Amino acid sequence: MTGLSRRVVLGGLGAAAVGGAVGLGSGRPAFAATVRGIDYSYGRPRPSVIADAGYSFVCRYLSHNSSKNLSRSEADALRAEGLDIVCNWENTPSEALSGHSLGAANATEAHRQALACGMPASRPIYFSVDFDAQPGQQSAINAYFDGIASVLGRARTGAYGGYGVIDRLFDAGKISWGWQTYAWSGGNWDSRAQLRQVQNNLTLDGAAIDRDEARAADFGQWSRHAVSGTVSVYGFLADGRMTYTAIDADSGDRTHGAVTSSATLGFLPVAMATLNFNTILVTNAEGHLFRVDVLTNNNSLIFEPPVKIGEGWTHHHLAYDGYGHLFGIAGEDGQLRRYNVTTAKPTSIGGNTFIKAGFTLKTLTATGQDWILGTTNGGQLISYKINGPNDTPRYELRSTTWQVFDSLFSAGGGIYFGHKPEGSLHRYVDRDPFDGRSDDLVGAGTVDDAGWTQVLLSAQPRTVA
Structure with a gap:
């Protein structure tokens, strides 16, 4: 995600500018092994520019802050351009420390917002742990994800975070989906995480973005494939x-x-x-x-x-x-x-x-x-x-x-x-x-x-x- 906490810590580590076409012309490149995507919050790169830059999916916010949230019109425009969508809830970076009740409440609202944007009810939602979570905080984080699972079911519960918290959540059986960021990971990657965030502080179409990679065929995406025939x-x-x-x-x-x-x-x-x-x-x-x-x-x-x-x-x-x-x-x-x-x-x-x-x-x-x-x-x-x-x-x-x-x-x-x-x-x-x-x-x-x-x-x- 694009939270301030991580950008302050990593601000000088991966800054780059990504042009609209990145030398690829107007075609849609295919990526056989690693599928590339982006996530963004307040900025809104145009879907056509995202696709022309070679990206296949976007990860987008759900929260109590409508100015950064995915909307139905944006989702429709993304899908119409051929882009898949992944949903992630993040209202504040450290709300995962608040335990079971907030987890359940957030999952309820996240599910409502995602369905309103067109997400199929069977798709997972990721929930952010957007700080350098320590082992001593894991008990509260586990309770938070238990609250999420009480609403969505464990099979639809995912987490975003650094290596340590993603690894501990998978080990404890609290999540079925992982989106790991390189932040707070020390170069380690959990092979169970379907998504990786690999670079921050990029710019595309005038908007701040982060770069992501899918490491599984199913990484929780829902797509433009709304019609057939x-x-x-x-x-x-x-x-x-x-x-x-x-x-x-x-x-x-x-x-x-x-x-x-x-x-x-x-x-x-x-x-x-x-x-x-x-x-x-x-x-x-x-x-x-x-x-x-x-x-x-x-x-x-x-x-x-x-x-x-x-x-x-x-x-x-x-x-x-x-x-x-x-x-x-x-x-x-x-x-x-x-x-x-x-x-x-x-x-x-x-x-x-x-x-x-x-x-x-x-x-x-x-x-x-x-x-x-x-x-x-x-x-x-x-x-x-x-x-x-x-x-x-x-x-x-x-x-x-x-x-x-x-x-x-x-x-x-x-x-x-x-x-x-x-x-x-x-x-x-x-x-x-x-x-x-x-x-x-x-x-x-x-x-x-x-x-x-x-x-x-x-x-x-x-x-x-």
Whole structure:
């Protein structure tokens, strides 16, 4: 941790400055044997800078001092950047001398704060002994950790400290997790400690940090892996050819494609929606609705000739939620309509329900059952819950900047993709896509800087959880 007591003692021993990229460029280096991380308190280096400097995890405070504590928004931003998180409680450096009752109280509050930040309830929490603890003080320290274990269970109880106290706590069976600092350790390392703090008094992105190393595959971290699944993306080029690309929802990396068909639709589609892995709906300028059946999208993309299944579909946007409802927007006044999809290969679409006018959106996608998301020409990002006619609660997630996207798509799970006209594709994570809040929506990086030249894009719904 970054407590004053240790910095005063060790102030001249490891001072250094760490630049934003440290000569590594913009890539994410892999560390096979030793995984590197940092811990920090009051300063807040940007997650992108942490990752670009080659670090894979951060250790962050829980305490009664909110100014140094991990927050939910910070945790979301760290995880969205691909960084794992370890939680450590430290309110004062020597509170471990206060015995069982304070240990239990601290564990209760630490657990509450960690869960609020998104930590899974099964993950351990470390508790600081941030001073040169002596053998004569061990009885009080043991009682403190007994109090912690009475709340968390011994399997989730961890300690931070120098060699002596970590060694004694492990020997007494008081902890299952150890984070040992080189301070007060005399060059000794306890092999049972999953984490090591190896250097203090560094600077990254203008913030004071310490450097850490993980010595076990599991060191108590909880990660960005909050979603799983594949985003299957269909698109159309300006000449009517179809494309297919697969993206790992969690990492944002392309896992397949892009595969482009040799055949064309025979017309330029106006709007599209993906029903399932091999069924696409498209409209043309004459207001005809077509079903396109995909035969293969593996090494080549082959589809059957479009089948007309409806007329009067003058919608400039379509989106399917994966739960039987197809949404369309038509007209200058933004008339939103909801339709029923009852089969995987529909020969017609029924249940035409007028929901409301005023949906003058630039882009449209569905994010869940009866939930749609869109952007405006003014740059707003807006989520709607479609309960029925004239019952459409509206949630403004962003008030500006989203006008840069000409296409928006989602496969569920709170993962959104925005496409820019110059061909770049960007990924966003909404930790709770149905809470109507904006503080848990974070940028999650660029899938590709260029190459996405499609004029329409759509993802298969309900493939990300």
